[in-house]
Amino acid sequence: MTTKAKKVVKITSIVLAAILLVCVIMAAIVLLPQFRKKGTRYESTREIENGSVQMIAHRGLSGLKLENTVEAFTEAGLHSYYGIETDVRVTGDGKFILFHDDDLSRIAGLDTKIAETPFEELRALRFDDPYGESENVYYLPTMEEYYAVCKAFDKQAILELKGDMTADQVKQIADIVVAEGWFERTTFISFSRELLLYLRAAYPTAEAQYIVQYCKQEDVDFMIEHKIDANLCFISVTPSRVRALHKAGRKVNCWTIDGATCAWYMKLCGVDFITTNVLE
Numbered sequence: 001m002t003t004k005a006k007k008v009v010k011i012t013s014i015v016l017a018a019i020l021l022v023c024v025i026m027a028a029i030v031l032l033p034q035f036r037k038k039g040t041r042y043e044s045t046r047e048i049e050n051g052s053v054q055m056i057a058h059r060g061l062s063g064l065k066l067e068n069t070v071e072a073f074t075e076a077g078l079h080s081y082y083g084i085e086t087d088v089r090v091t092g093d094g095k096f097i098l099f100h101d102d103d104l105s106r107i108a109g110l111d112t113k114i115a116e117t118p119f120e121e122l123r124a125l126r127f128d129d130p131y132g133e134s135e136n137v138y139y140l141p142t143m144e145e146y147y148a149v150c151k152a153f154d155k156q157a158i159l160e161l162k163g164d165m166t167a168d169q170v171k172q173i174a175d176i177v178v179a180e181g182w183f184e185r186t187t188f189i190s191f192s193r194e195l196l197l198y199l200r201a202a203y204p205t206a207e208a209q210y211i212v213q214y215c216k217q218e219d220v221d222f223m224i225e226h227k228i229d230a231n232l233c234f235i236s237v238t239p240s241r242v243r244a245l246h247k248a249g250r251k252v253n254c255w256t257i258d259g260a261t262c263a264w265y266m267k268l269c270g271v272d273f274i275t276t277n278v279l280e
Helices: 001-034 069-078 119-124 143-152 167-181 193-202 217-226 241-245 260-269
Strands: 056-059 083-090 096-100 154-161 186-188 207-212 229-233 252-255 275-276
Touching: 056 096, 069 083, 069 143, 069 207, 083 143, 096 143, 096 167, 143 154, 143 167, 143 229, 154 193, 167 193, 186 193, 186 241, 193 207, 193 217, 207 217, 217 229, 229 241, 241 260, 260 275
Parallel strands: 056 083, 056 275, 083 154, 154 186, 186 207, 207 229, 229 252, 252 275
Antiparallel strands: 083 096
């Protein structure tokens, strides 16, 4: 190799290393605020310039209050959020309760499994803040209590179908939403294609989003075919993917965005909604 060629290789290596370093730094700036210690609470929301992007409070305003509690829903209602997100599960006796995990170990320190425990037993449970940041005593809310908050504050309901459900149980959940008079103001979301198709069969006009962590073309094809909007983990959001979904008439939600820089990038990509624990 000639001296000139060696110089070119050396310069090219330096340039590539510099580009890689810049990429690592930028990734850290964007992504690190996304990862906070579980249970970390903020004193107030973190305001951003969200433009036309609609903001959704994840499990209620869970950056300030304990997730999926009436307090968290109410706190979100008191702020400027477009919607309040929560999770619905089937209890051991076929009723419905709002909770994210399949058991109470993380939140209440109990081995109690939602799917194996009767509704009334779950409703009777009382537990303290697991992170010691509030003196409140908490309980598991019902769909009716959640919708009371959404209606009181005129908020879009973002209802995640969680865990195993039959087609009839999905219909029952949608029936409750209809009875609450908030069907047109509810977006049903799920990681499960099966549950979303159950919903489509029972209520063809229901607004729905497919939650995907690592989005592939087959996921996009599914959403386009069944006219279901996207609910993408931020790592799957790119400008080209958002453009493709918009071209097909699909809206794009993204989760869970707690860093202002990441939110800025999501906005740059053209998303319609941002789901967050604390940004406003």
